[in-house]
Structures are given as C-alpha cells and as structure tokens.
Amino acid sequence: MSLLSLHAADLGYRGRAVLRQVSFSVSAGDWHILHGANGAGKSTFLRSMVGSLPLVCGRRDISDGLRLASLPQAASLDAVFPLTVTDVVKMGLWHGKKLFQRETDDDRVQIATNLKRVGLETYGTRLFAELSGGQKQRVLLARAMCAKPQVLILDEPTTALDMASRRRYDESLRELRDGGTALVIATHEHEGWPSDSRHWVIGDGGITHE
Amino acid sequence: MSDFLFWWELLREGVLASLAAAIVLPLIGALLFVRRSALLGVAVPQFSAAGLALGLFLIPWFPAVQEEFLHHGHPPMLYSFAFAGGAAALALGVFAALSSRFRDYKQAMMAAGFSLALAVTVLLLNAAPAGAQLADTLLRGEIILLDEHGMVALMVVSGLVLIGLLILWRWLLLVAFDPEQAVTLGHSVVAAERWQVLLVGAAVGGGIVTIGPMLVFALLFLPPLFAVPGKPGVIPYLRRTVLLSLSSVILSWPTSILLDFPFGSAASLVCLAVGLGWVGVWRVSLKS
Numbered sequence: 001m002s003l004l005s006l007h008a009a010d011l012g013y014r015g016r017a018v019l020r021q022v023s024f025s026v027s028a029g030d031w032h033i034l035h036g037a038n039g040a041g042k043s044t045f046l047r048s049m050v051g052s053l054p055l056v057c058g059r060r061d062i063s064d065g066l067r068l069a070s071l072p073q074a075a076s077l078d079a080v081f082p083l084t085v086t087d088v089v090k091m092g093l094w095h096g097k098k099l100f101q102r103e104t105d106d107d108r109v110q111i112a113t114n115l116k117r118v119g120l121e122t123y124g125t126r127l128f129a130e131l132s133g134g135q136k137q138r139v140l141l142a143r144a145m146c147a148k149p150q151v152l153i154l155d156e157p158t159t160a161l162d163m164a165s166r167r168r169y170d171e172s173l174r175e176l177r178d179g180g181t182a183l184v185i186a187t188h189e190h191e192g193w194p195s196d197s198r199h200w201v202i203g204d205g206g207i208t209h210e
Numbered sequence: 211m212s213d214f215l216f217w218w219e220l221l222r223e224g225v226l227a228s229l230a231a232a233i234v235l236p237l238i239g240a241l242l243f244v245r246r247s248a249l250l251g252v253a254v255p256q257f258s259a260a261g262l263a264l265g266l267f268l269i270p271w272f273p274a275v276q277e278e279f280l281h282h283g284h285p286p287m288l289y290s291f292a293f294a295g296g297a298a299a300l301a302l303g304v305f306a307a308l309s310s311r312f313r314d315y316k317q318a319m320m321a322a323g324f325s326l327a328l329a330v331t332v333l334l335l336n337a338a339p340a341g342a343q344l345a346d347t348l349l350r351g352e353i354i355l356l357d358e359h360g361m362v363a364l365m366v367v368s369g370l371v372l373i374g375l376l377i378l379w380r381w382l383l384l385v386a387f388d389p390e391q392a393v394t395l396g397h398s399v400v401a402a403e404r405w406q407v408l409l410v411g412a413a414v415g416g417g418i419v420t421i422g423p424m425l426v427f428a429l430l431f432l433p434p435l436f437a438v439p440g441k442p443g444v445i446p447y448l449r450r451t452v453l454l455s456l457s458s459v460i461l462s463w464p465t466s467i468l469l470d471f472p473f474g475s476a477a478s479l480v481c482l483a484v485g486l487g488w489v490g491v492w493r494v495s496l497k498s
Contacts, residue, residue: 052393068394081244081387082438082447091384095395099380127442147395 009058030182036202042186069149074136079129086124092146114142133160223361224353230368232459239430256327258418261297263334266341287363295415302407350472367416424474436485
C-alpha cells in the first residue's frame with residue numbers, strides 16, 4: 001500500500017517546473033536511492049515529497065496520519081542557534097499536540113536511546129554547532145528516529161561521513177527499514193546500498209528508474 | 211526608609227514598566243538574533259515610531275483623543291498602540307513578503323526601510339502638534355515621566371507577549387531552525403511566521419509608545435548578544451539573556467539618578483557594561 005506518492009506532478013519554484021510529469025510512490029519498507037548531478041533537482045524532488053514545496057501541478061497523496069521525517073544536509077542548518085545535541089534530538093518528538101506538552105520521562109528515555117543508537121550518547125550536552133559534519137548528520141538521524149517515521153527522506157546523508165561513521169550510519173538505516181520504515185535517499189554514492197534498493201536518476205527535467 | 215518611599219512613589223511606574231520590558235524585549239531580541247534578523251529588529255521599531263508619529267499627526271482629526279492629549283500630555287495608550295503596533299506588524303509583513311521574493315536583497319531592504327521610516331518619522335513629528343516634545347521624551351527614554359496608563363499598557367502587552375512566547379516557543383524555534391522538519395511533523399510554517407509577526411509587533415509597538423525607541427533597541431539587542439557565551443542550550447541561553455537584561459535595568463536606575471543621565475542612555479551603557487562583565491567572567495571561569 002502506498003504511503004506517499006506523486007502523480008503526474010510538475011515540481012519547481014514559483015510556477016516554473018524543474019522536473020516534469022513525476023510519478024513516484026513509496027510503500028512500507030521501500031529503499032529508494034536517488035542519483036543525479038548537482039542542480040539536477042534532487043532537493044526540489046525531496047522538498048516536494050516532504051510537502052514544504054507546493055507542486056506546480058499534479059497531485060501528492062499522503063496516507064492518513066502518516067509519520068514522515070526528513071533529514072536535511074547538516075550544513076543547511078544555521079550554526080548560530082545555541083542548541084545542544086539533546087535540544088535538536090528532542091525536536092523529533094514535537095509532532096501534533098506534543099509541540100505544546102511538557103517533556104515526559106518517556107521522552108527523555110527515547111532521546112537517550114536514539115542518541116545511543118547513533119553512537120553519540122555522551123554528546124547530549126554539547127553544542128550542536130560545534131560538532132563535525134558527520135556527527136551532526138548522526139544527531140539528525142537520532143532526531144528522525146525519535147519521530148518513529150513510516151517514511152524517512154534523506155538529503156545526501158553520507159557526504160560528511162568517514163568510513164567508520166558510514167558503517168554505523170548504514171546500520172542505523174537498516175534498523176529503521178527492518179522496523180518497516182521506508183527510506184528515500186538522495187546521494188552521489190552509487191555503492192554500498194542494499195541489493196533490493198531501487199535506484200532512480202534525476203536529470204533532464206525528470207526522474208527515471210535505473 | 212522615607213527616602214526609599216519617596217523615590218519609590220516617584221519612580222514606581224517607570225521601574226515596573228522597565229522590569230516588564232526587561233523580561234519580554236530580550237526574549238523577542240533572542241528570537242530575532244537566532245534567526246539572523248537583527249536588522250529587522252532595528253527597522254521595525256523605527257517603523258513603529260513612524261506609526262506613533264502618524265498617530266500624533268492625526269490627533270486634530272479625533273476630538274476625544276485631542277482632549278485626552280491636552281489633559282494628560284499624551285494621547286490614549288490604545289490609540290498610540292494601535293498606530294505603533296500596527297505599523298510594526300505592517301512592516302514585518304511587508305519585509306516577510308519582500309524577503310521571500312528578493313532573498314538576496316533582504317538586508318539592504320531592511321536598511322533602506324529603516325532610513326525611510328526615520329525620514330517619515332521626523333517629517334510627521336515636525337508637522338504634529340506637540341509631537342516633537344513627546345518624541346523627545348520617548349527618544350531620551352525618560353521613563354521617569356511614564357504615568358500609570360503607560361505602565362499598565364506596557365505590562366498588559368508584555369504579559370500577553372510573554373504568555374504567547376511561553377506557549378509557542380517550541381513552534382517558533384522549530385520553524386526558525388528547520389522549517390522542513392516543522393512541515394514533516396505537521397506544523398504550519400506560515401502560521402508560525404504570522405504569530406511571530408504578531409508577537410514582535412506587539413512587543414516593539416508597546417515598547418515604543420511607552421519606554422521609547424532607545425530603551426527598546428538596547429533591550430532587544432544587547433542582552434541576547436552578550437548572553438551567547440555560557441552553558442550550551444536554548445533554555446540556559448534565554449535565562450542568561452533575561453538575567454543580563456534585568457540586572458542591567460535594575461542597575462540603570464541608580465546610574466541614571468546619580469549621573470543625571472536620561473534613562474534610555476543610562477540603560478544602554480549599563481547593558482554594555484553588564485554584558486562585557488559577563489563575557490569577562492565567563493572567559494575567566496573557562497581558563498580556571
């Protein structure tokens with residue numbers, strides 16, 4: 001069953017389409033890998049999937065009550081915010097009414113558990129802005145895990161990771177997928193993805209199955 | 211004791227108003243600071259001042275307002291606030307619309323807006339009956355002259371803004387830090403931006419008509435800037451911001467009286483001294 005889909009959609013900015021006639025569907029446990037050159041429209045595609053960019057035309061369907069999470073490039077987040085690692089991770093819990101409710105013991109356990117899953121359990125009180133690019137990316141993954149997403153959308157998540165961090169990161173992604181989370185990942189890397197993942201190429205104003 | 215009572219009777223309205231402003235304005239300033247919109251915080255109070263000047267200019271068209279003006283030396287607070295707060299909210303809305311359309315010129319547009327608002331303020335005050343006198347009092351930050359109406363107006367506005375911030379701060383923070391995450395969690399970015407416009411407009415407008423632009427500028431920017439060094443985290447940062455602001459305002463009162471400085475100038479200088487003192491203490495504590 002489709003959780004999130006685009007139907008004959010033109011994607012772009014201010015009425016100008018960057019990608020045309022895009023049809024794409026995500027179901028539970030899917031692993032979609034998106035390739036494409038810089039400027040081809042990967043981020044436009046991801047933002048349209050997330051819903052933060054209105055479609056130029058076409059239709060976006062989202063299943064009722066879908067828990068969606070996105071993982072931006074860490075460099076795109078502003079370093080001036082005095083947020084600790086814990087502050088950033090707890091944002092993953094702020095869905096629906098939780099935005100206005102007090103933090104519970106269960107919330108604190110979730111934050112600690114997910115920081116441990118990405119290997120940053122001792123970094124909770126550190127400033128997010130002072131972490132390396134790879135560490136920030138892992139913090140954002142912990143935040144996404146807190147949201148317990150059914151669909152997780154990731155924008156070039158492994159760019160700043162060294163080999164050891166990459167392995168750990170991949171393990172965390174597999175854990176998520178084993179739990180039924182569908183992953184949509186934009187990346188420049190062609191290797192190291194599971195054999196059953198589906199690869200797509202974004203370019204020439206559209207998206208094609210590889 | 212009798213000296214204290216004498217000064218308290220004389221300064222009560224001003225002291226209470228300055229304490230209310232010292233809690234709310236730095237929180238608004240911190241919000242603008244982390245959004246890299248400090249220039250907006252300069253331009254918007256100036257628009258608010260232009261709104262107030264427009265209100266003063268239009269007084270002869272409103273007989274009831276004119277009567278109150280002649281009786282108390284200032285127009286009714288609600289009248290002034292409608293113009294000052296309205297102008298602030300309008301400026302925020304226009305800047306938001308223009309910024310999304312001309313992203314690369316955002317800073318330049320705010321600076322241009324500030325200079326235009328300043329020019330309009332001066333022109334309107336020149337044309338307004340007794341506008342220059344009231345403007346001079348506000349500009350110097352002479353809140354010793356603030357009456358009970360002004361104090362109550364500022365405390366009500368500050369209280370409402372504070373409640374708004376307490377309820378909405380997670381939403382505003384989330385949208386400011388990562389709007390895409392806000393969308394995925396099901397929260398509207400546009401609605402959060404509107405709330406922010408309302409809160410900033412109300413806090414700035416309320417401040418401009420009661421304690422004047424100099425004190426508004428000082429409390430908006432100096433405490434949030436000097437509060438950056440310290441224990442990491444949003445809550446500790448906001449707590450430091452308010453503590454620096456409150457201690458500055460408390461120290462500004464004896465400074466203003468003993469040195470015979472206008473309160474606005476005294477508060478700006480004391481904010482600077484307290485801020486630098488905090489940065490020094492923090493650096494020494496790091497070394498030791």
